[in-house]
Amino acid sequence: MNPFRFGAIVEGEHFTNRRQEIKELVSDIESGQNVVLISQRRYGKSSMVNKALAGMDIKSIRLDLEIISDEIDLANAYVKKALALSPFEKLKTYLKSLKIQPAMEYNPATGEMNVSFSPTAADKSSVIAESLELPEVIAKKQNRRIVVVFDEFQEIRRISPNLEKKMRGVFQAHQNVSYIFIGSQESMIRDIFQEKKNPFYKFGRQKVLGGIPEKEMEDFVLKRFASAGINAVGIVKDILAFTGCHPYYTQQLCHELYITHEKGLFRRELIKEAIGNIVIQHNADYKRWWNGLDNTERKIVIGLAAGGSAVTSQQFIQKYGIKTVSTSGSAIGRLIDKGIIVRRDKNAHEIEDPFWKEWIISNRN
Ligand SMILES: Nc1ncnc2c1ncn2[C@@H]1O[C@H](COP(=O)(O)OP(=O)(O)OP(=O)(O)O)[C@@H](O)[C@H]1O
Numbered sequence: 001m002n003p004f005r006f007g008a009i010v011e012g013e014h015f016t017n018r019r020q021e022i023k024e025l026v027s028d029i030e031s032g033q034n035v036v037l038i039s040q041r042r043y044g045k046s047s048m049v050n051k052a053l054a055g056m057d058i059k060s061i062r063l064d065l066e067i068i069s070d071e072i073d074l075a076n077a078y079v080k081k082a083l084a085l086s087p088f089e090k091l092k093t094y095l096k097s098l099k100i101q102p103a104m105e106y107n108p109a110t111g112e113m114n115v116s117f118s119p120t121a122a123d124k125s126s127v128i129a130e131s132l133e134l135p136e137v138i139a140k141k142q143n144r145r146i147v148v149v150f151d152e153f154q155e156i157r158r159i160s161p162n163l164e165k166k167m168r169g170v171f172q173a174h175q176n177v178s179y180i181f182i183g184s185q186e187s188m189i190r191d192i193f194q195e196k197k198n199p200f201y202k203f204g205r206q207k208v209l210g211g212i213p214e215k216e217m218e219d220f221v222l223k224r225f226a227s228a229g230i231n232a233v234g235i236v237k238d239i240l241a242f243t244g245c246h247p248y249y250t251q252q253l254c255h256e257l258y259i260t261h262e263k264g265l266f267r268r269e270l271i272k273e274a275i276g277n278i279v280i281q282h283n284a285d286y287k288r289w290w291n292g293l294d295n296t297e298r299k300i301v302i303g304l305a306a307g308g309s310a311v312t313s314q315q316f317i318q319k320y321g322i323k324t325v326s327t328s329g330s331a332i333g334r335l336i337d338k339g340i341i342v343r344r345d346k347n348a349h350e351i352e353d354p355f356w357k358e359w360i361i362s363n364r365n
């Protein structure tokens with residue numbers, strides 16, 4: 001079996017490090033502190049929260065806002081998740097006291113109850129507000145803290161323009177639920193929690209999740225390869241130099257290396273071959289990302305692929321034919337929001353996906 005996993009939440013032997021971050025998160029949860037967790041895409045936020053909760057004797061629900069369409073969809077999903085917190089018999093009394101009665105249906109295939117609201121427009125607001133109360137009601141009844149995790153929380157603004165205000169209005173009275181908000185669109189998450197004018201201003205302690213230290217990543221890669229009987233000592237540094245120790249891209253490259261390796265010896269040249277395979281596999285996506293960029297954005301990306309990093313400098317702007325500093329500035333902002341480039345430090349940016357960078361380089365050669 002391939003010893004590397006990428007894409008979904010990882011746990012057990014597929015998860016490494018994050019000891020300090022988990023310790024902090026656990027202590028926040030225990031003290032009833034709400035937490036806002038930010039990082040660039042695929043740094044391991046969801047896996048880290050999952051791991052922290054798995055090690056605690058505490059009930060939790062996790063809702064990914066990315067897959068929610070509107071407020072009623074959210075209410076349905078929320079109530080369904082909350083049902084897992086308490087035996088249905090006990091919850092029934094509470095559900096009966098709701099102003100708007102949900103339809104309840106037993107699903108014999110899964111053995112679960114399905115609860116769904118289909119309110120008239122006028123009832124919409126109370127449906128969402130009452131659903132959001134459910135975890136607090138259950139926590140109070142059971143006399144124990146419950147954790148609610150919202151993943152991709154920046155999506156709240158797409159779901160409905162007033163949802164932020166409604167949610168905050170409900171959550172602020174909750175004494176028995178700890179909320180964890182995970183976000184990957186940094187500027188929007190910062191706007192939600194750092195701007196005075198917004199309802200969630202200072203609602204939780206903010207934590208920025210950084211990368212995994214090189215030594216840890218190196219040990220992890222060696223251990224995983226070793227579990228499959230492979231000695232990767234000779235190539236691990238080259239792997240990490242390409243992925244920049246990024247947890248997702250490191251697992252992606254190693255996963256491909258393992259597949260490629262089955263066909264031959266484990267040589268250094270294999271890294272190139274594995275990168276090439278990944279670039280080919282994702283050609284359609286990479287092309288689509290490229291075609292989604294306007295001309296200034298393309299110039300910035302070309303400059304970064306060619307090894308530049310100071311995208312705001314006069315020299316860069318001139319070299320890549322960008323009109324003005326301000327055109328470049330707004331294009332950089334858009335590229336960051338789309339997750340295409342990331343800021344390494346104040347004056348240096350880079351392309352987020354090293355494989356896409358490789359695709360650009362090889363297509364322009
Ligand atoms: N601690 C870790 N150890 C090893 N690999 C990890 C770790 N954290 C994340 N990964 C790798 O990164 C991938 C993405 O992790 P995860 O989904 O938890 O990140 P995320 O930050 O929630 O991503 P997204 O921005 O897409 O929501 C995992 O599938 C795994 O390959």
Ligand SMILES: [Mg+2]
Nearest residue numbers: 045046047151
């Ligand atoms: Mg996630």
